Amino acid sequence: MTYRFFNDDPVDGSTGFPDLLGHKRYADHAVGLLQDVRDQSESGVLALIGPWGSGKSSVLKMVLHQLREAEPASWSVAELNPWLYSDLDSLTAALFSEIRAALPKGDRWSVAREKVRDFGISISPLGKVGGLFGLDVSDVVKSVAERVGGDTSASAAKESAVAALREADRPVLVVMDDLDRLTPDELLLVFKLVRLVGNLPNVYYLISFDERTLLDVLSRSDLVGGSERRASEYLEKIVQVRLDLPAFRERDAIRLVEGCLNTMLENHQLSLTRAEEQRFGLAYVQYLQDRLLTPRAIKRLFGQAAASLGNLAGEVDLVDFLLVTFLRTSEPGVYRLLGRHQDELTGGGMSLFAQRRRQGDDLAQLWRTRLQDAGVGPEHLDGVLGLLASLFPMIARQLGGGANGEPPQARRGVGSRDYFDRYIVFGVPDDDLQEAVLTAALAQVESGASGAEADEMWLRFQDDTHRIARRIQQRLQADGQLPSRQLLIHMAGLFASLTAAKEVLISPEFTVVILAQKLFRTLAAGERAEVLGLMAVSAAGADLAGVLLRNAIQPSDTEPAFAQEGDEWFTTARITVLGRLEQHLTTAGGQPADEIGDLDVSLLWRWSRLDPAGAHRWVSRRLDDGTWDLLALLTKLVRPPRTPWSAIDPDDLEALDGLVDRVEVYALCDRTEIPEDDSSAPAQLLRALGRSRPADTANDR
Secondary structure, eight states, X not given: OOOOOSOOSOOOSSSSSOOSSSOHHXXXXXXXXXXXXXXXXXXXXXXXXXXXXXXXXXXXXXXXXXXXXXXXXXXXXXXXXXXXXXXXXXXXXXXXXXXXXXXXXXXXXXXXXXXXXXXXXXXXXXXXXXXHHTOOHHHHHHHHHHHHHTTOOHHHHHHHHHHHHHHHTOOEEEEEOOGGGSOHHHHHHHHHIIIXXXXXXXXXXXXXXXXXXXXXXXXXXXXXXXXXXXXXXXXXXXXXXXXXXXXXXXXXXXXXXXXXXXXXXXXXXXXXXXXXXXXXXXXXXXXXXXXXOSHHHHHHHHHHHHHHHGGGTTTSOHHHHHHHHXXXXXXXXXXXXXXXXXXXXXXXXXXXXXXXXXXXXXXXXXXXXXXXXXXXXGGGHHHHHHHHHHHOHHHHHHTTOOOOSSOGGGGTOTTSTXXXXXXXXXXXXXXXXXXXXXXXXXXXXXXXXXXXXXXXXXXXXXXXHHHXXXXXXXXXXXXXXXXXXXXXXXXXXXXXXXXXXXXXXXXXXXXXXXXXXXXXXXXXXXXXXXXXXXXXXXXXXXXXXXXXXXXXXXXXXXXXOOOOTTOXXXXXXXXXXXXXXXXXXXXXXXXXXXXXXXXXXXHHHHHHHHOHHHHHHHHHHHHHTTSSOHHHHHHHHSOOOSSTTOOOOHHHHHHHTXXXXXXXXXXXXXXXXXXXXXXXXXXXXXXXXXXXXXXXXXXXX
């Protein structure tokens, strides 16, 4: 069955507007009760009572549908909307106009129709009567003048109407919906009209309201004076029969939620995995069930989700999207908080460092305060905080819990900095890559075919390295297999042209190394040496290939070692990569040391880590023949001291041994006179090297 959640209009139970909540049975009960009231009383007021959005208007429509379609017809129906009239005179004229129009047009009821009209004219201002009764005002004036000249009064007109309605013996049901939305004065006008002026034989009233709201409205009136007890007593005088709408049961809510969810999925050609179904079911029970208490609330949630999903189908995690939509519709203040604290929620920017500085503070309490300031009621505070924790692992950790299930980035969740914006802008931003484009790009890479999608992916890979690398890694984790060979070769060619900024102090080059390591480990042993050789064709590719080769046998910062130095493929690859490194350093080896570039320096370090003896010999030849100056080379190789009084990092000194003799370095320090006012980079480096010299070597000078 297709559920309608964009239409909040009441349903009548017909084929086109089916009863999805079982309200028809109650409508049948209401129709039977109407007949019972008629059998026992000439007039009466019945009230259909239920919360906003619970389906009162649909029950009313079903009642009217049954009465109008009954054969033979036994009731006449008049619908009156009090919202359309701002004063008692207009409302009174409208009431009698509607009663008159509801009576059948045959001769049998012509007298009753005429007397009802006369009664309405007698108690309503002339200008307001003409339009409602379809009369020429001049005729009305003449009629009133005749009555004023005779002995006809409003009381006599009412008596005539009463007699005619009693004689006609045709019950008229006047239906008035949503009385709780009137102002206090408007509400008192309606009750005065129903209970006093409109108390006529065979005229019955079926009114509808939310009792809690209506009592609040009555309590604000001068008549009741702020007393809820007096408001309740006054209401009891107006209403003879209560029709309390059956409670919206838990099973009814679940059935409606499932129906709306399935309709939305079908409309967007989507489906949920078993894990997603379980995650949404858990979130519904824990956080949504106590908030979605009426059919209108449920339909509103899925209506908003369906209206916003659009191009996001397949681009976001559907469960996260529904939960964020709930916040947007039910807690808009909290929804606005998400964008304001994006970095903190997703772990982006400098949020981790900011949180470390706040270690003494209770971050959970900080979020409670934020939620209170955003308008979350005390009774909903824990639920909203728990909902945020289910969406954002950062919040979960602050509450002392851990992230359950897949991490946000693996499921395209709102808690991932790579996907967060999609939930806020209701689409894939222009600076992001659609999932379909990424899928097509990877397929083109695998087949070796060129295509617009692959071109776009590699372009973004250069200027948005961190996000695209994570997206590729996510695909690798989800699918278990990617065109690793082709990806590695292409990434090697781009390794020197990355333009992305650092992300939380991490360079784009390091991000590429992390991804490359994961891709390289998926290769079969028989193709590893070949792939590394193809990567090393370019200088930047040789740099990346050198990192992968070294990290295969030694643990890196992110991965354990997975190969042995004696493995056949490693031996072959090592010879190939070393040959490429020496080849790419040919130009640098023939020019002064202070002219070599950053990539050349990186290649030297790669060589020294794969073959310290070979790299040392190659560098020594250039120092010995005077091509390179030792101090100029050291200035290129060693990171400058952080402060004028700093020493050189011991790890840097140890690594330096693979390229130059440390004895010669200290000898350079001894023979170089450094003026006290010299603040140049070479001077600061020599001072730092001197401070780094072990005590035993300093004593042997």
